[in-house]
Amino acid sequence: MQALLAFEQGPPVAVPARFFLTAPLYLVLAGVLLAFEGQAVFASRWTPAALALTHLLTLGFMLQIMLGALIQILPVVAGAHLPQPRLLAAVVHPALNLGVLSLALGFLQGASTWMYAAAVFLVIALGVFIAASGWALWRVPSTSPSIRGLKIALLALLITVVSGVYMLLALAGGWPLVLDRVANLHAGWGLGGWTAILLAAVAYVVVPMFQLTPGYPARLAWWFPRLVFLALLLWSVGALVGVEWLVTVARVLLVLTTGGFVIATLLLQKKRRRARVDVTFRYWQFALYAVLAALTMALAEGVWPALGEFKAWPLLLGLLVVLGGDVAFITGMLYKIVPFLLWFDLQNRSAIGQPPPAMNRLLAEVEAEYQLYLFYLAGGGLLAAWIWPAAMVIPAGVLIVLTGAGLFLNLVRACWRYRGFRLQAVVNGERA
Amino acid sequence: MTLQQFLQQDHRACDDLFAVAEQAASGGDLALAKDGFERFRQAVLRHFAAEEGMLFPAFEDATGMRMGPTQVMRMEHEQMRAMMNAAAAALAGGDREGFLGQVDSLLITMQQHNMKEENVLYPMCDQHLxxxxxxxxxxxxxxxxx
Incomplete structure (x- = not known):
């Protein structure tokens, strides 16, 4: 309980910063891949290019930021103290990046050597992370829905990793395996389980905090992670033993639960007392409506399963969830986290009564706005490319490169300015 | 009514005053912002003074914890006083962007502070006092x- 009172117990800012600064480069890589291999990406979700692109976004961008942010916030939000956070980051960050790059190469070249390398690196990165954060989390009681959510999300991550590595080894070793069934479950646990539950656990804290909304209703906050987990469990059992009706029931439960959470968030935001519309708010709104569109598609597919037979259908659904929803939500979050962490560090170094320069002198609102507009354009470009791949994949790829580069530039510039203010603090004789 | 309910209500009242001031500055009405921010600042300072003068000493007497949570809360009050001064100074100098930047960090600091009080300290107060x-x-x- 006391732990909650000490913000200072977070690790030094350099620990999460490396994850945040590396992640945007994967948006750039994803854009490059789309520009060169876009026709293959839009041909089917099973092409090597589509698999590589998916994992550049989900592991290189999303998971990277989530792991960095968790190392930072677990002590603050949950009072869960990770053992050796610096050492943890020093192992997880390089292993994750080597793993993602090997995985993308493995898919693109169909090379089993790269796939085995990817499996080794990813098992190291995620095995170490799950062990460390699991050890820290299970020592604290679940006194809030956020803590409960974090624990359930971590279980979902474990299942995602195990199923992913299993498919990777099967692919590399040429084992006979019904890949598409396991792949659907893998995507479900990764996006519906780990990502959605984690984002909800974080949203419980940050949506009321940044937008001055009322808190999430307690019953929803406690039940959302459990229901999602239950739905995924039923789906997995149904799929593995071949009970189709169970799969359908589970997927409908998953869609309705997630939809309920999204609608609750939109309703809370209608009651916000802070009218100011900043870049984070606009990213979140985009994300919520994109996910709502994807859930509508999933529900439609539940009613008319034939829709899922169109190759383009799951592609659009995936794009809406991953890029429209998760990448947008996480980017909006980054625009709050990075300036605040840098500012907070400056604050701890400056003398009492001498507040550090305001956050917008580290990262100006207008700089974030340009990047947001590029993101909107990239979203439009992707939609166009989904309709006319031949004509539009190159412009869409270029726009993704630009929005990724813009995010990278904004974050690097914020760190650069932070260094300047820090040196100034040394000159002024303050604690440096 | 519990201490937690009452003090939480006062936090919400301060939030509302904050939102008015920030909104006015966002819209470019600096005179309204100045007036609104002053009202916000006075409300927050009253809240701090009541906690530091009555609640914290009572908590410390009842629990014997003098260097614990109340000490952290006092330090954060001090930080927020300095931040409010900096924001007011920016506004007095007609620096709208500077003001908006200051209150952005002030809001996060204030919210995480309130969260600690509402989730940890106030329940402990209700228990011991x-x-x-x-x-x-x-x-x-x-x-x-x-």
């Missing part, structure tokens, strides 16, 4: 002024 009903009335009287 139940035998001091006069405390709630004294706090209510102090915060009703203005």
């Amino acid at each position: 139940a035998a001091a009903p006069a405390l709630l009335e004294r706090l209510q009287a102090a915060l009703r002024e203005g």
